[in-house]
Amino acid sequence: MLKRTITILLLVLLSSPAVAAGGEVELRSRSWSFSGPFGTYDKASMQRGFQVYTEVCAGCHSMKLIAFRNFIDLGYNESEIKAIASQYEVKDGPNDDGDMFLRAAIPADRMPAPYANDNAARAGNNGALPPDLSLIAKARPNGADYLYSLLSSYKDVPDGKDVPEGLYYNTAYPGHLIAMPQPLYGDDVSFSDGSETTIEAVSADLTQFLMWAAEPKMEARKRIGVAAVFFLCIFVIVSYLAKRRVWADVH
Ligand code: HEC
Known part of the structure; x- marks a missing residue:
């Protein structure tokens, strides 16, 4: 009886997805300004996170639920938001001839996506779909720590671990094999306020920005x-x- 119980317990344990996939998720923590009942977002950090998103992540990931006017929360004023929006082009129409056309974005527009649709996104990324990042911070357990860890946990492949073509080794990702190539290497961006640009610092700024995006009314x-x-x-x-x-x- 005891033997049978132990066998069943072992089977259940070993068949859990994390173990079966060959790697526990290793999360690193940080003290976030937004945790706790009195937590608030750090505006300067969110602005830096937005800059990194634009310069590094936006080539693959959309943030379709965020409109430019929402950036008022990041501490930008209306004319700054107009200026940010005008750097983007969005599809509009149909015009009087029935054609769709491109025009400069206005604050009421949502951020345009890098790919026309999911299939184009898959085709551009070895078959893997870069998810929309608008709600990703709330769509993963321990959102903040997870994003922070994911972005800063690309490591050398340990001996004996086989990493198939098109996958990358990341100890924060369930199973440790992710289809996203390492996006940050340190010094990927330069900040006008002179803040640090190490992988950890930039990952923390991105986490602030993505947490705000997922819950602007926190x-x-x-x-x-x-x-x-x-x-x-x-x-x-x-x-x-x-x-x-x-x-x-x-x-
Ligand atoms: C070259 C394209 C590319 C770039 C640049 C890129 N990503 Fe990704 N990302 C992907 C792909 C592809 C996936 C899907 C991975 C998978 O399914 O294994 C992904 C997945 C993710 C995920 C979801 C992980 C999960 O738990 O499912 C997050 C979060 C993410 N990326 C954030 C970022 C951030 C933040 C940046 C900018 C620093 C970034 N990505 C830059 C291609 C990219």
Whole structure:
């Protein structure tokens, strides 16, 4: 009986996807400005993250749910946003002749995608689809730590590990084999505020930016949460005092 239980336990353990795929996910942590009930986003870091996204990631990844006007949250003013948008071209139409045409983007437009559709994206990436990054931070467990680790965990392949053509070794990715080539090598960008451009620093900036993209209203949510808890505490005290008063004559 005991033997059978142990065998079943072993089978269950060994068949779990992480083990079967040959590698546990190794996550690295950092203290994020946005964690905890009073957490807020770091605007300067998000602006740097947006710059890195544009210069490094946007060649493969779209962020279709983000409109240029949303960048007001990153601390840009309206004219800066207009200027950012005007650097992009978006498809519009049909015009009076029934044709689609390209025009400069305006703040109300969403960020254009690098590929026309998913099949084109797959064709350009060895058959793997670079996912849209708008909600990726919320679509993965431990979003912030995961993104930070994923971007900074490309490592030398250990002896005896076979990495097939078109895959890359990354210890933060489930199974350790990812179809995305290493995007950051350090000093990939230069920041006007003179911030660090190491792989870790840039990954942290990207994480701030992607966390904001996935949950732009986080700060409001936390503010309301804290206010609600504060209100409830006062309400409990008042209710208790009222109860004591109402029942004071009953012995
Ligand atoms: C050369 C194209 C290319 C570039 C540049 C690139 N990626 Fe990717 N990325 C991919 C592909 C392809 C996948 C799909 C990987 C897979 O399915 O194994 C991917 C997957 C991802 C994922 C999802 C991982 C998961 O858990 O499924 C994230 C997050 C990501 N990329 C972020 C980034 C960021 C941030 C940058 C910029 C620093 C970037 N990528 C640059 C091609 C690229």
